[in-house]
Amino acid sequence: MDEEIKQKKTYESIPLGECLRTIGSQVKQFTPASIATPACMILEVLMEMMIPLLMADIIDDGVLAGNMDVILGTGGRMLILAIIGLAAGVGGGVFAARAAAGLAMNLRSCMYRNIQTFSFSNIDKYSTSGLVTRLTTDITNIQNSYQMMLRMAMRAPMSLIIAMTMAVIISPRLSSVYLIAVLFLA
Numbered sequence: 592m593d594e595e596i597k598q599k600k601t602y603e604s605i606p607l608g609e610c611l612r613t614i615g616s617q618v619k620q621f622t623p624a625s626i627a628t629p630a631c632m633i634l635e636v637l638m639e640m641m642i643p644l645l646m647a648d649i650i651d652d653g654v655l656a657g658n659m660d661v662i663l664g665t666g667g668r669m670l671i672l673a674i675i676g677l678a679a680g681v682g683g684g685v686f687a688a689r690a691a692a693g694l695a696m697n698l699r700s701c702m703y704r705n706i707q708t709f710s711f712s713n714i715d716k717y718s719t720s721g722l723v724t725r726l727t728t729d730i731t732n733i734q735n736s737y738q739m740m741l742r743m744a745m746r747a748p749m750s751l752i753i754a755m756t757m758a759v760i761i762s763p764r765l766s767s768v769y770l771i772a773v774l775f776l777a
Contacts, residue, residue, distance in 0.1 A: 614733070617697035624690035629745035631683030636746060638676030640753045645669045647761065683742060691738035695730050702726055 618625060645665050653662035706722060751773070758766035 613701075614694065614698070614737075617701060618690065618694045618737070620697070621690040621693040624686040624693070625741060628683050628686040628690060628741040631679045631686060632742060632746045633749050635676045635679040635683060636749045636753055638672045638679065640750075640757050641672050642669050644757060644761065645672070687738045687741045690741060691734045694737055695734035698730050698733065699726055702730070 645668055649662055649665045649669075652658060653665060702725060706726075709717075755766070755770065755773070758769045
């Protein structure tokens with residue numbers, strides 16, 4: 592009896608390649624949004640990393656020199672960069688949500704159509720609650736994972752690369768300390 596219950600609880604293993612092909616085929620119509628998301632994230636990170644560079648200009652050329660025109664002009668450029676970064680971040684969020692929601696919609700539709708083709712023996716094999724879980728919770732987890740992958744998989748490495756580049760531009764000598772610290776933290 593216990594062995595029979597264990598067998599019912601285990602599901603057939605599907606190879607990873609097949610799972611990725613299925614997900615890839617379901618996200619195909621949302622490829623533009625999937626590409627626009629990382630592009631927006633890169634632009635957002637670039638704008639965020641330019642602001643400290645301009646802040647250094649304000650301090651060096653504006654405050655220390657007592658030049659109010661430099662302070663106002665550079666402050667205006669910082670404001671423009673912040674607005675562009677904000678717009679890119681919002682755009683990245685919208686594109687990521689659109690791509691992830693589209694993927695979830697296509698996966699649910701595909702699974703629903705597949706469930707409709709089940710024979711009576713398959714319907715008896717899988718419980719209704721298990722099928723509902725597959726159509727709701729599991730697909731939602733895939734949707735959230737895809738959305739986070741689109742946003743964070745590009746943002747984190749680009750933040751590191753652009754921050755390293757900015758550190759080298761600001762002070763090549765000091766950036767070596769940053770590089771060594773990153774190597775030890777990684």
